[in-house]
Amino acid sequence: MTSPGSILIVGASAAGLSTAEALRRHGYQGRLTFLDAEPHLPYDRPPLSKQLLSGAWEPPRVQLRGQAQLDALHAEFVLGEPAVALDPAERAVTTVSGRVLRGDVVVIATGLTPLRLPGQDHLEGVHVLRALDDALALRHALSAGTRLVVVGEGVLGAEIAATARTLNLEVTLAGMGGTLLNDQLGQVIGAMLAEKHAERGVRLRLGVAIEELTGAAGRVTGVRPASGEFLPADMVVVAIGSRPATGWLEGSGLPWATVWSATRDAVPPRGCTPSATWPPSSTKGSAGGCVWRTAPTPPSRRRWWRPTSSAPTARTRRSLTSGPTSTTSRSRRTACRRRRPR
Ligand SMILES: Cc1cc2nc3c(=O)[nH]c(=O)nc-3n(C[C@H](O)[C@H](O)[C@H](O)COP(=O)(O)OP(=O)(O)OC[C@H]3O[C@@H](n4cnc5c(N)ncnc54)[C@H](O)[C@@H]3O)c2cc1C
Structure with missing residues (x-):
């Protein structure tokens, strides 16, 4: 050859x-x-x-x-x-x-590109963290602000929250999982990590879908989870997962390019799990769907469309500060389940 x-x-x-x-x-x-x-x-x-x-x-x-x-x-x-x-x-x-x-x-x-929440690109003060320039922009924002909300209870969200606490910011970490890093580490270790974060002053709002980013005069003012609570913020980091950066291959004829670039379609690639749903309440009426987390999750952990019935341990209960998932988010998950291909 x-x-x-x-x-x-x-x-x-x-x-x-x-x-x-x-x-x-x-x-x-x-x-x-x-x-x-x-x-x-x-x-x-x-x-x-x-x-x-x-x-x-x-x-x-x-x-x-x-x-x-x-x-x-x-x-x-x-x-x-x-x-x-x-x-x-x-x-x-x-x-x-x-x-x-x-x-x-x-x-x-x-590589990968971060998933975004609907509407976030139109609000100043909302960050993702994938590239060096993202990190420098976020670092600058952290030095100027006082209240940070991190959306996403995975590895990246947990790391950002922990780092921001070392800088003495008020940090709230919100996510749909019942514990930190539940998908990666499971409930027991996830609960231990959640406890560590809580001990170090991170406010946790877990087990809640993020319904809406709120803003005024083009700048983010906070996050509204499905629980109805309002989480005020000077800045928000969205760390809800990523997908392959294959948008540029659309039209190339490569078969998988089409599959992966359909991230925002209602029908996910097989093995993907939804990591957020929309429309948020502020944009009801626009095309709805699910954001799909691209890392396959073992069937036993697919809690998004088959919520686990196991009761939290005493340790989990102590470390989690959020209430039960709302009916609204549960019905949205059901809607996602119905759209899943057989
Ligand atoms: C903040 C952060 C923390 C992390 N921490 C850890 C950790 O602690 N441990 C760990 O194991 N992993 C960690 N990771 C993951 C690790 O960095 C990735 O696994 C690794 O970067 C993957 O490398 P890659 O080359 O496949 O993709 P990437 O690093 O994503 O690189 C892809 C490159 O392609 C470029 N690109 C994308 N689209 C185009 C285009 N259309 N045209 C031209 N260029 C394009 C991008 O600019 C980028 O430079 C972390 C990732 C991030 C973002």
């Missing part, structure tokens, strides 16, 4: 960089080009919600490789140019500026 003359890697992060390094390690001598939507050389995301968010580290420290190591790859980096289309037959990728890059082989390593 002949070696391809050129390889175009779309996505210059951990996966794309490892691919290039492995190729060179195995003797590949052809042309290597990276294309990435972000303007930064490859960096590590795990510190974004920890050391970088807390201010302990500055951006240069999160770089995955030093300049000498990158130079040794003899690769071209085209940065700050999102890919918007792929022509598989031509092996051609078009960028947002209209530039066309070609490779004998095209590697798709575009």
Whole structure:
């Protein structure tokens, strides 16, 4: 088999960089080009919600490789140019500026993109945390505000809440799961983590769907869970999961691109679990649906459409501050269940 003359890697992060390094390690001598939507050389995301968010580290420290190591790859980096289309037959990728890059082989390593709540993009003060620039924007907001609400009781939400508490902010963590990280760690360990967060001053509102982000003059003012309570906030972080960043592959003819880009459809890809529902009460009448968490969840944990009947342990009861899930959110979950393909 002949070696391809050129390889175009779309996505210059951990996966794309490892691919290039492995190729060179195995003797590949052809042309290597990276294309990435972000303007930064490859960096590590795990510190974004920890050391970088807390201010302990500055951006240069999160770089995955030093300049000498990158130079040794003899690769071209085209940065700050999102890919918007792929022509598989031509092996051609078009960028947002209209530039066309070609490779004998095209590697798709575009990772994930965060799920959003409806309406959040129109409100200032609502953040997601996926990229370095997101982390810097959130860090700046944390230094200027006092009340943070984190929506999402998964790993990222829990990390952000914990980091924000070290900065002495008033932090509320709200999510649909009955404990923290329930999907990843189960109820017992999740409840222990919830207890730790509560001990450190994180206000927990668990087991509630977030119905609405509220705002005034274009700025977020708080979050309204299905329980009807109002959680005031100067800033909100939405950490409700992510989906593959494959929107740019729509129309390419790649079959899975269509499946994964249908994230907001009422019918989820098999094995996905809904992580939020809409419309929120403020936008009733608009097209409704479910946001689907893309990580498959074992059937035993699919509580969203089959709520567990097991009673919380004494420890769980002590550590959870929220009341039972409202009828409204339960009926929405039922609606989601009905739309699920057989
Ligand atoms: C805040 C945070 C904390 C984390 N903490 C941990 C942790 O503690 N432990 C752990 O194991 N994992 C952690 N992770 C997960 C880990 O960072 C990811 O698993 C890893 O980044 C995946 O690498 P990747 O290269 O597949 O995708 P990504 O890192 O998502 O990179 C994809 C790249 O593709 C680019 N891209 C996307 N769309 C386009 C487009 N259309 N055109 C061009 N470029 C595009 C993006 O800009 C990005 O640079 C964390 C992630 C985040 C966001």
